[in-house]
Amino acid sequence: MKTLQTPTQTTAVLAQLLERLDASRVSVDAHQYHTVVERLSQALTDTDVDWSSLLDQSPAATEIYENLHYAEAGLCRSPLEAATAAEMAAREAIERARRRDEPASASDI
Numbered sequence: 001m002k003t004l005q006t007p008t009q010t011t012a013v014l015a016q017l018l019e020r021l022d023a024s025r026v027s028v029d030a031h032q033y034h035t036v037v038e039r040l041s042q043a044l045t046d047t048d049v050d051w052s053s054l055l056d057q058s059p060a061a062t063e064i065y066e067n068l069h070y071a072e073a074g075l076c077r078s079p080l081e082a083a084t085a086a087e088m089a090a091r092e093a094i095e096r097a098r099r100r101d102e103p104a105s106a107s108d109i
Contacts, residue, residue: 004050007043014040015058022060037064044068 018036021028044051044065055062 005048007049007051007054011040011043011049012054014043015054015061018060019058040064041068 014036018040021033021036040061041064043049044061045068051061051065055065
């Protein structure tokens with residue numbers, strides 16, 4: 001059985017930096033952002049690393065990881081409950097809008 005490595009400190013710092021860049025209220029340099037994403041993306045392709053601890057702490061790194069591995073796993077790290085709740089809320093809103101736009105029937109008059 002193969003033992004997976006833990007993420008490097010460099011990768012953890014890149015994930016933290018990306019979180020800060022994403023949360024920044026001021027404009028960020030596009031080249032800097034692209035460089036951070038590119039380096040983090042390269043690191044996340046290493047299959048000898050157990051990324052779960054890093055991905056649990058970094059939504060931005062999780063999004064990159066899911067995009068890199070979508071063909072194999074889809075959105076495997078996205079919370080299923082949140083996605084299901086959002087879909088149900090959207091369906092209810094669509095149904096309410098349809099009912100509101102329907103013309104009144106003869107029995108309603």
